[in-house]
Each structure stands twice: as structure tokens, then as C-alpha cells.
Amino acid sequence: SQQGEEDPQALSIQEGENATMNCSYKTSINNLQWYRQNSGRGLVHLILIRSNEREKHSGRLRVTLDTSKKSSSLLITASRAADTASYFCATDVRARVTETSGSRLTFGEGTQLTVNP
Amino acid sequence: DVKVTQSSRYLVKRTGEKVFLECVQDMDHENMFWYRQDPGLGLRLIYFSYDVKMKEKGDIPEGYSVSREKKERFSLILESASTNQTSMYLCASTRAGFYEQYFGPGTRLTVT
Numbered sequence: 154s155q156q157g158e159e160d161p162q163a164l165s166i167q168e169g170e171n172a173t174m175n176c177s178y179k180t181s182i183n184n185l186q187w188y189r190q191n192s193g194r195g196l197v198h199l200i201l202i203r204s205n206e207r208e209k210h211s212g213r214l215r216v217t218l219d220t221s222k223k224s225s226s227l228l229i230t231a232s233r234a235a236d237t238a239s240y241f242c243a244t245d246v247r248a249r250v251t252e253t254s255g256s257r258l259t260f261g262e263g264t265q266l267t268v269n270p
Numbered sequence: 271d272v273k274v275t276q277s278s279r280y281l282v283k284r285t286g287e288k289v290f291l292e293c294v295q296d297m298d299h300e301n302m303f304w305y306r307q308d309p310g311l312g313l314r315l316i317y318f319s320y321d322v323k324m325k326e327k328g329d330i331p332e333g334y335s336v337s338r339e340k341k342e343r344f345s346l347i348l349e350s351a352s353t354n355q356t357s358m359y360l361c362a363s364t365r366a367g368f369y370e371q372y373f374g375p376g377t378r379l380t381v382t
Contacts, residue, residue, distance in 0.1 A: 184369055195274070195360055195373035196313075241312065245369060257303070257328070258371060262312035 158261050159242055165267040172229040174264040176242030177222075183245045185218055186258070187227050190239045199227075199240075234270045239263040273297070274374035276361050282380045289348040291377050293361030300366040302344035304328075304336065307358040307376075319344055320366070351381045 160175045176185070184203045188196040202209045202218045202225065209216045215228040229236055243258040277292035293302065303318040305328075315328030317336040325336050333355060337345045344363075348355055358378050362371040 186369065188373075193358075193376070193378070195375045196362075196371075197373070198370045201369060243371075257315060257318055258369070259315075260305075260313040262310065 159240070159264045161264060162262070163265045163267070165269065166232060167269050168232060168234055170232055170268075172232050172236070172266055172268070174227045174240050174266070176225045176227070176261055178225075178242075178244045179223065180244075182220075185216075185225050186243045187214075187216060187225075188241045188243060188260075190241065190263070192238070196241065229266075232266075232268045234268050236268045237266060239265050274361060274363055274372050276359075276374040276377050278377050279375060280378050280380075282382065283348075283351050284382055285352060287348075287351050287381075289351050289379065289381075291346040291348075291359055291361075291379070293344045293346070293363075293374055294342055295344075295363040295372070296342065297363070297365070297372070298341065299363035299372070300341070301364045302338065303362040303364075303371065304334075304344065304346045305360045305362065306330070307360055313360065316346065351379075353381050355379065356381045 158177050166172055182204055184201050186201045187199045189199050190196045200211050200214055200216050202216050213230045218225045241260050241263045243260045274295045283289050301320055304316045305313040307313050314330050316334050317328050319325045319338045322341050335347045358376050360376045361374040364371045
């Protein structure tokens with residue numbers, strides 16, 4: 154099964170409302186990232202939270218991480234129609250990290266967010 | 271800004287053809303990755319490379335090979351395309367020791 158699994162699979166809200174997406178994972182991680190993908194395009198990195206952090210903010214984004222529950226949430230406040238996209242969490246595979254390499258990531262299946270004007 | 275480009279946005283090939291998907295990044299990143307994305311399955315790692323001429327299998331390497339002759343270029347090769355390889359293919363890169371991946375726009379490949 155996927156290392157990262159998002160919940161819900163789809164979310165539809167009105168502009169101005171907050172959107173919350175959740176991610177669960179199974180193994181120990183160095184960090185957890187969230188990415189956004191507009192329809193038919195590549196992914197764009199949004200935010201990274203390290204395993205020793207509990208909360209992180211970036212503009213209208215707020216990410217929390219609970220390593221005891223192996224879960225993370227992404228909150229988008231005051232949503233806009235332009236936030237309509239798929240959102241993915243990605244976890245690194247701790248065992249494969251080396252000093253000279255980056256870390257391979259495992260992505261969840263994503264949450265499709267629709268913000269209605 | 272980091273730029274990752276992929277050779278084609280859309281590609282249509284016939285079963286049995288040899289297919290080359292090219293990816294180029296302009297930020298001197300050591301690490302490059304190829305994923306495929308399918309509905310309900312998310313992104314799955316096909317192959318990755320930590321350095322020139324180095325490659326490692328990802329989760330679904332069967333039916334694919336890769337080539338990295340230059341640092342900035344990472345090619346995905348479908349030796350004999352099959353219909354079950356119809357998918358969106360995404361290339362990504364990152365600097366050694368860093369985790370944030372930069373993605374290309376994707377190539378939507380259809381094999382008929």
C-alpha cells in the first residue's frame with residue numbers, strides 16, 4: 154500500500170472557506186512534503202516539514218505533523234478558485250538517504266480540491 | 271528559477287515502438303527521477319539517478335530503461351511500448367542532500 158495516503162480523495166468547498174487535507178504514512182520519515190498539481194501539469198512543491206517540527210506556516214498554508222500518529226494535515230485558509238488543484242503528500246524513505254544523494258520520495262494518491270467561486 | 275523541461279507534452283506511439291522521453295534540468299542538480307502517474311495510483315517511481323551514468327530502480331522499473339550520459343539530461347526509454355504504458359510521465363530533479371523535487375510539465379503518452 155502507499156506510504157502516504159491522503160484523505161479525503163476529493164473535497165469541494167466555496168471560496169473563502171478553509172480546506173483541510175490529511176495524510177497518513179506507515180514508516181519513519183525524515184520529513185514530509187506537500188505538493189500541488191494543476192490539472193495536466195507537473196507538481197509544484199508547497200512546503201516541507203521536518204520530523205522534529207510540529208507545525209509550519211507559509212502564507213495561507215498551515216501544515217501540522219504528528220509523528221506519534223504518523224499523520225500530517227494541510228490547511229489552506231481563505232481558499233480561492235485558483236487553489237483548485239490536486240494536493241499530494243510525499244514522504245522520504247529514510248533508509249535510502251545517504252550523504253551524497255537526495256532522498257527518494259513516496260507520494261500518496263492525492264486529494265482533489267475544488268474551490269467554487 | 272529551476273527549470274525542468276520534457277521533450278514532449280503529448281506523444282502517441284504504436285505498440286512495439288521504441289519510445290524515448292527526454293528530461294533536461296538547468297540547475298546542475300545531481301539527482302533526477304522518472305515517475306508515472308495514473309488515476310487512483312498516484313505517482314510511482316520508475317527509475318532514478320544520483321549521478322551521471324548511475325541509475326537505480328524504483329518501484330516499477332519493468333518495461334523501462336534509463337540513460338544519464340550528461341548531468342543535466344535523464345532519458346526514459348520504453349524498449350517496446352505496450353498499451354499498459356499509456357500514462358502521464360513526470361520527470362523531477364533535486365540537489366544532492368535536499369528533499370524538494372522540481373518537476374517538469376509532464377508527457378502524456380498514449381500507446382495504441
